[in-house]
Amino acid sequence: MDGPTDSAPVVQVDKVSKRYGRTLALDEVSFDVRGRELFALLGPNGAGKTTMLHILCTILRPDGGLARIGGFDVVRQPLAARRRLGIVFQEPSLDDRLTVAENLNLHGLVYGVPRKRRRQRIEEMLSLVELTDWADRPARTLSSGMKRRLEIARALVHDSEIMLLDEPTVGLDAQTRDRIWSYIHRLRDERQITVLVTTHYIEEVEQSDRVCVIDNGKVLALDTPAALKREHGQQLLRVIPKTDSDRQAILSRYANRLAGETRDTILLTSDDALVESVLGEYSGRIRSLAVEVPSLETVFLSLTGRELRDQAAGAREQTRAFGKRGGEHTR
Ligand SMILES: Nc1ncnc2c1ncn2[C@@H]1O[C@H](COP(=O)(O)OP(=O)(O)O)[C@@H](O)[C@H]1O
Ligand SMILES: [Mg+2]
Secondary structure, three states, X not given: OOOOOOOOEEEEEEEEEEEEOOEEEEEEEEEEEEOOOEEEEEXXXXXXXXXXXXHHOXXXXXXXXXEEEOOEEOOOOHHHHHHOEEEEOOOOOOOOOOEHHHHHHHHHHHOOOOHHHHHHHHHXXXXXXXXXXXXXXXXXXXXXXXXXXXXHHHHHOOOOOEEEXXXXXXXXXXXXXXXXXXXXXXXXXXXXXXXEEEEOOHHHHHHOOEEEEEEOOEEEEEEOHHHHHHHHOOEEEEEEEOOHHHHHHHHXXXXXXXXXXXXXXXXXXXXXXHHHHHHHHHHHHEEEEEXXXXXXXXXXXXXXXXXXXXXXXXXXHHHHHHXXXXXXXXX
């Protein structure tokens, strides 16, 4: 077992499907999240992430399949399932007219947390997300990053064991995003909370225990970031030939490996054998050679034929875009 996780799955999703009219939003999606795992659901807009989370938090009913939270069926035992969950929705859901503390208190009331415990929990959670000094401010006066932190605190007031966070960092600046992630890590590391988080920012999932790649309602891959890169990531070889005729020679020799090119650079999909071959046959004809290790970007590219960053573009345009980018910044 990898990572500091317990073995029993606390979230079980088995062939869950959901259709909106003619859109099949989820197509027999299956995955398990283990106790104390930081599990990321990664996919572009429209992949089905929010639909999945809404089914898990019992807002939506699946058309088929089974989902369990802490062993409780979300359709047949929704209250027991929901009690174990804290959720941070994609859309802001605070009451702007209430203060920070009142937002938390209201949530505790709704969940039937006894008064004394409620007060203690609110204090603890405010301190966790560093909003203690803001307790009496109206929620509307908070920045969007602070509102996100308050929503995280709120989701924890009723002693939830499993956190669902739907794109918690979307629209936030890089520094605020880092801060939100540091709280997410603390939930797992210091509070033994299981975290299921969705995102379409690929660089964010590098630190998670496992990543489930989802696209068009289907699970494409599920593994640790390292294993995904081993299995699906492409290694690229960046070659800078000495002269134009060297360039032509290399291009025609490795035409079937071409991943992109710029005025002075050739990018080849690479493996150890290719590196040896290029070094063996062309070492006198190249100015430089660099291996670029597989990244989660190339994992997504090889699974879907698209880049996650630029969802509209097709595979061929991607290759051209890649070449152009390389030409502007020679690294
Ligand atoms: N209420 C709805 N009515 C109709 N279609 C919907 C509704 N909600 C989501 N969809 C569609 O279902 C698919 C999955 O959406 P969603 O779960 O929101 O994806 P994500 O959260 O990954 O962006 C998309 O094609 C979306 O347009
Ligand atoms: Mg969504």
